[in-house]
Amino acid sequence: MKKSNTATPSTKRNRPEDSPGAVSSPGSNMSDILDSIDKRLSSLDCRLNLLEILHKEFQGLRESLEFSQQQVQELAAENQALRETVKTLGHDTARLSEENRSIKETLLDLQARSMKDNLVFAGIPEEAGEVPENIVKSFIEVHLKLPKEEVQKISFHRVHRLGGKRPDNQRPRPIVAKFEHYKQKMQVKSRGRELKDTHYSVNDQFPGEILRRRKILFPLRRKHLSAGARAVVAVDKLFVNGKLFRDPEVTPWLC
Known part of the structure; x- marks a missing residue:
């Protein structure tokens, strides 16, 4: 006689929780979800x-x-x-x-x-104890050949040597003479032609700056004269054929 199997189907389906095929409980799933949400x-x-x-x-x-x-x-x-x-x-x-x-x-x-009444006499030798006025009058009479009676009429405000005495004494200092009368000055100056081919000279006195400008203008004057033009230097201006010469590079003081 066969022995009957007393196990029920429900008993056969139940497995231990730690078995490989065990199903997680709802509480465990919820905890995992909450942990995930929290993270x-x-x-x-x-x-x-x-x-x-x-x-x-x-x-x-x-x-x-x-x-x-x-x-x-x-x-x-x-x-x-x-x-x-x-x-x-x-x-x-x-x-x-x-x-x-x-x-x-x-x-x-x-x-x-x-300085318009002044003349500068250059080349006159210096002498010990000289009186410049007497030297100038003698020079005018002898070298400029102005009659003695005319020379005696000339009067000066002052006459003196320019600059300090030079130790070598080889080049005499120029003498500047300030005339009391402009006409007498021009009379003496007009006799300057008598000094041609000598080491003497008689010229108007000008400030240093104007002398510098005149040194620039006189070569230009000679150039225009050689070209057949009329050229005249008046103080610090050059007139060519009656027209004032202007050049910003050459005569900036006129521009």
Whole structure:
């Protein structure tokens, strides 16, 4: 007789919980889900914190940029103001330069006018204990061949040697004579032709600056004369065929 199997179907289906085919309980699944959600929320919090940090940094950068833009605008305004100031200063400098040049020319003209009655006698030997006035009158009579009675009429404000005495005494110092009467000065000057081919000379006295200008003009005068033109130097001006010679590079004092 066969032995009956007393095990029920439900008994056959039940397995130990730790067996490989065991099914997780609902409580365990829920815990896993909550853990996962918590991890995700934690990750989301980190991202939100990072976004907040980035937002603050961005806000700081924007404020810094706005401040920089404001500074740039202020600097641009200051730069424009400086440009206007420099422009004004440039105009003022040009005006002052022109006024300064005009003043210098005026002073030079006054200095030249103060010498209009003067003649410079060059080449006359120096003598110990000399009286310059007597030497000049003797020179006018002997070398310029002006009659003695005319020489005796000449009167001077003063007559003296120019500069300090030279130790070598080889080159005599020029004598400057200031005439009391302009006509007498011109009378003496007109006799200068008598000194041709000698080591003597008689010339008008001019300030140093005008002498420098005349040194520039006389070679030009000779050049125009050799070309057949009429050329005359008057103080610091050259007239060619009656027209004033001007050249910014050669005669800047006239431009």
